[in-house]
Amino acid sequence: MVARPPARNPTEKNHIGRDVVFYYFYPTLFLLLHKSEVYTNKHNPHRMATHCDKDILEAFDRNPQEGFGLLLEHFQQPLYWHIRRLVVSHLDTEDITQEVFVRIYEGLPKFRGQASLTTWIYRIATNEALRWLKRNKRRGALLLDSGEVAPQQEPHINYGDIEAVVLQRAISRLPRKQQLVFNLCYYDELDYEEVAAIVGCKPSAVKANYHLAKKSIKEFLIANL
Amino acid sequence: MKEFKEIDNIGKRLPYTTPEGFFEGQRATIMARVADRTHKSHTLRRGTVALWAAAVAASVVIAAVVATIPDRTPSFDQMLAQLTDEQCNSLVASYTHDVFLADFE
Numbered sequence: 001m002v003a004r005p006p007a008r009n010p011t012e013k014n015h016i017g018r019d020v021v022f023y024y025f026y027p028t029l030f031l032l033l034h035k036s037e038v039y040t041n042k043h044n045p046h047r048m049a050t051h052c053d054k055d056i057l058e059a060f061d062r063n064p065q066e067g068f069g070l071l072l073e074h075f076q077q078p079l080y081w082h083i084r085r086l087v088v089s090h091l092d093t094e095d096i097t098q099e100v101f102v103r104i105y106e107g108l109p110k111f112r113g114q115a116s117l118t119t120w121i122y123r124i125a126t127n128e129a130l131r132w133l134k135r136n137k138r139r140g141a142l143l144l145d146s147g148e149v150a151p152q153q154e155p156h157i158n159y160g161d162i163e164a165v166v167l168q169r170a171i172s173r174l175p176r177k178q179q180l181v182f183n184l185c186y187y188d189e190l191d192y193e194e195v196a197a198i199v200g201c202k203p204s205a206v207k208a209n210y211h212l213a214k215k216s217i218k219e220f221l222i223a224n225l
Numbered sequence: 226m227k228e229f230k231e232i233d234n235i236g237k238r239l240p241y242t243t244p245e246g247f248f249e250g251q252r253a254t255i256m257a258r259v260a261d262r263t264h265k266s267h268t269l270r271r272g273t274v275a276l277w278a279a280a281v282a283a284s285v286v287i288a289a290v291v292a293t294i295p296d297r298t299p300s301f302d303q304m305l306a307q308l309t310d311e312q313c314n315s316l317v318a319s320y321t322h323d324v325f326l327a328d329f330e
Binding site: 069073081085088094098157159163164187217218 | 239
């Protein structure tokens with residue numbers, strides 16, 4: 001529906017004030033909100049990271065240690081949790097995260113900006129996690145099945161939170177691509193385009209995978225909760 | 226946020242936890258690893274530069290030494306002068322009967 005300016009009453013003399021509000025105040029307010037971080041980051045905390053891509057790269061050019069410190073500050077936790085959701089074990093995630101950041105540090109001088117920094121960083125983290133998962137098949141899924149592995153073996157999983165454990169179990173049973181797409185869309189709140197660039201497929205395929213993943217998770221939750 | 230009403234009660238809650246102060250500790254570890262890599266790569270680069278410099282210096286020294294060594298290889302005339310008459314005759318005889326050399330005459 002197209003917004004219309006308020007109808008003018010011919011008898012009303014002071015309609016200029018309302019026109020000013022409609023034609024100047026609203027668009028200005030919209031532009032201000034659109035530009036402000038409050039609006040852009042309201043739904044997606046990662047927008048802030050994207051917003052800072054330029055700052056990080058500039059800081060890295062000036063002083064690599066300082067720029068990398070800034071990058072670490074922005075991406076450490078999102079990347080840790082992204083890897084953790086795939087790998088499950090805390091200790092393994094810790095090792096992989098460290099390796100990912102060393103790779104990022106080494107690759108950053110060669111980063112040409114073909115993709116956004118966020119996409120590039122997530123791709124490195126995803127590839128590293130997938131490489132680990134290839135070597136350690138089903139280990140994460142086994143850790144989630146408390147019946148198969150004693151909880152003491154992974155003290156950093158709260159097995160008491162049954163709903164959250166079952167949800168993670170449902171996600172871990174998805175085909176790898178669906179699992180990745182679901183995590184990046186749902187938890188990391190990345191756009192379909194960004195996820196497509198990370199996973200290496202078309203945005204339409206990401207959308208389809210996301211919906212398939214949701215369907216499978218829903219069925220698993222109904223059967224197991 | 227992409228909607229998923231079926232898990233509204235779980236939301237983004239994860240059953241995973243980390244040890245207390247983990248992220249601060251990890252940040253320090255990563256920065257130390259990166260600093261170590263930087264130091265190593267600087268040392269390696271410095272070592273490579275030093276190695277190249279040493280190689281260039283050695284080449285210059287070798288070239289200078291080679292240039293100063295007098296050429297002691299005798300010329301063809303000197304060699305001929307050292308031959309006896311008998312050796313000269315046999316040499317001429319062999320050249321005369323050489324099919325290839327004969328073609329050039």
